[in-house]
Amino acid sequence: MTTVVEREPSAFEIQFASRAQQEHAATFGMWVFLATELVFFGPLFVAYAYGRLHWGEAFAVASRHTDVVLGSINTALLLTSSTLVALAAIAAKSELRKIMRYLLAATVALGIVFLVIKGFEYHAEWREGLVPGNGFHIEGTAQGEAQLFFFLYFMMTGVHAIHITVGIGLLSAFALRGMDANFARADRIEIAALYWHFVDMVWIFLYPLLYLVERHS
């Protein structure tokens, strides 16, 4: 005999027993995804640790060639954007949709400013000959080791920038369709915010490792 379970069509998907279970599964899924992201970024940090421990002096000299002012501004921008997106998630939960949209739009704007600043940094580094390859040149230290620092610098910040771009796309969609309660659901905003926070956390570690090595010298 087949039992027909009655439920609201739009309330939750068929494989879940309740809306709460569905939301929990979605949040947990995002945490598992972020765990794999941590393992994705991990080896890059291992590579950095190896280089810093073996060619400390070259890494320090190379690090002083990065733009600490722009790097610090970008860190502040990301920390602020993380605060705003956390508030957006709370606003979504409280059904304060207008505020949520403004907060998401502000987060997206800060993300775009971050990428623009990063673009200016890359441009300056390109002109200075700091991009690994035949044209690479740096004053005051071994070329090879310093080149490895910049290889890691471009790899880590590049992969991070791709993540920021994805986050901008994600949050823009929720900002634009923020008044659509079915699309911009509170649990979805929460998940998108989790992703943005994670990307912010990666930068929190990149900042001292890439920009602040032995600035006093």
Place this chain on the structure above:
Amino acid sequence: MKTKMNTMHPQAQQDFRIAVRRLGTVWICLIVLLLLSLGSSYIRLGIGNSITGLVIATIKSCLVLWFFMRLRSADALTRFAWIAALLILVLIFSLSGVDYATRITYPAPWQTPEQLHAPRFN
């Protein structure tokens, strides 16, 4: 939808105000930590520079995890996912670390010539 916007629940607004205050305080802490981290890098501390930078970064990410990502109110399963990821990260660092620490380094061809001990044939 419009009606909902106009008649915002006062309790929701009150909750939001409290959240603004709490997360605003966390933001101030994060910015202060950023400035501390920046300032400390200009003081000669030897190995202490790297340690300070990483300790401050860890405190900052703990704040983000705890307050922004709301790990403090997360259930055990969610926390376990994060702990498992951290353990895998520790494994990556420790196993690779042991390997690299005990391995002889041969310079790559593009490294500085003085490091390459090429045999002389004349």
